[in-house]
Amino acid sequence: MTLSLRELSVSFRDPSGCALPALGPISFDVKEQEFVCVVGPTGCGKSTLIRVLAGLLPASSGAALCEGALIDRPMNQFAIMFQDANLMPWRTVLDNIALPLEIAGVSRSSRYETVRALLPQLHLEGFESAYPAALSGGMEQRVALGRVLVQQPRVVLLDEPFGALDALTRENLGRLLLRLRQRYTQTIVMVTHDINEAVLLADRVIVMSRGPGRLVADVSVDLPRPRTHDMIYHQAFLTLTKRIRASIDDLSA
């Protein structure tokens, strides 16, 4: 599915009623099956952008479109992953991943079958009946990722999904995402503040300025696929990250 932002802007109201611009106006398109990473400093409205695309927040002006249709509520075939794993503490791993299927009315036996088939890819075998309290941060995010995959979405929105994890766990999850990318082909928009992560994963990196967020650079990542984590040492990779870094530095200058 294709996505497009048309002069999209969002502002919030402070308690005295003044408008606080949070995002935009910003315009860009995401092609079918494209993986776009949005990077930018904290407070540039990245999460706001994801929330608008998810249909959880209305645009103040302009519009977000999917296949040309206005996104004004949560859309079909969209799945979102939050910065916080956002698991239900009273549900086991199995039931957390199965939640979207349960909401959709899939029978217990068939949703468990689907989830069990998914567990090996997520390295979660043997943890079916564990509760989130017993999981590490990385495992929690893998469960959250499972909850996205089980929906078989055509558009995936990732809001700094690895933001709260340590560097090594981030890398592992990045690798997992790369492997999954070979198997699944969705349109993906991922927000991150990690330039390396963005370049390694994405087909295109969009750089945003600080509040209200505007587009300052749109960089195509022409690294070959399948990608491996070793590419971070390649010259092409370094050139790209330097370019992106420079466009961010220009902002603060």
Add this chain to the structure above:
Amino acid sequence: MGAGSTLRRISPFLTIACLLLLWQWISARGIISHILVPPPTDVYQAFTDSLADGALLKHTLVTLEEMFFGLLLGVGIGLAIGYAIAKAPILENILSPVIVAFQSTPIVAYAPLLVIWFGSGIASKIVTTAVIVFFPTLVNTIVGLRSVSPNLRDLMRSLKAGRWQIFRHLEAPSALPVILAGLKTSTTLAVIGAVVGEFVSQGSGLGYLVTSARNLYDTPLVVVAVFTMTAISLSLYGIVAYVEWRFLVWQRRSSA
């Protein structure tokens, strides 16, 4: 298990045993009149007597019945209004004068009014119990529902969950721990409600047993009735604690 933890386990029972011994010693030495403080042996005698003639069981069942329906009514209404207030905060502004007034007036003071309105039968005692149980249920329901994570609400919205699904899969399980904590308070309050009702309008029940035994200077029987109330209170608390343990598996500390 070391000797220290065994001691810790049995120490509550040791406390009770010591108090009983002290009590027996005081009354045996005649330090305080037996009419004021009957010795444990007399109380035990009164207990077996009242058990044998069926009086204790009869009055206990009456009190339990009042408590049961009182809890059902009070907790039911508390849950319903609590849910409504959590969903529509304007209701809090509308209802708070009545609720706060009810809560800040001692129930003993207006229990006679309830008897005038609902008669001297079981109805007035049920209402007294319901009123006293209502407030903690209400507060805990509101607090529980308001503690639902906004991120999980977003997740449910993005999954296009309906109202009922949001309630069943998100709101109810999030609020349950807080509501059960409130229910623990409510069950102990229910004993107070029922007994206050029985004090005000005579007839039957453990509260009635206390007053009638006191009028006959049958102090051992008064003590028996009071201990029965304690037992009811503790058992109900235990039942709710068990339900908590059984249903909130995910909150149990993992022990490896």
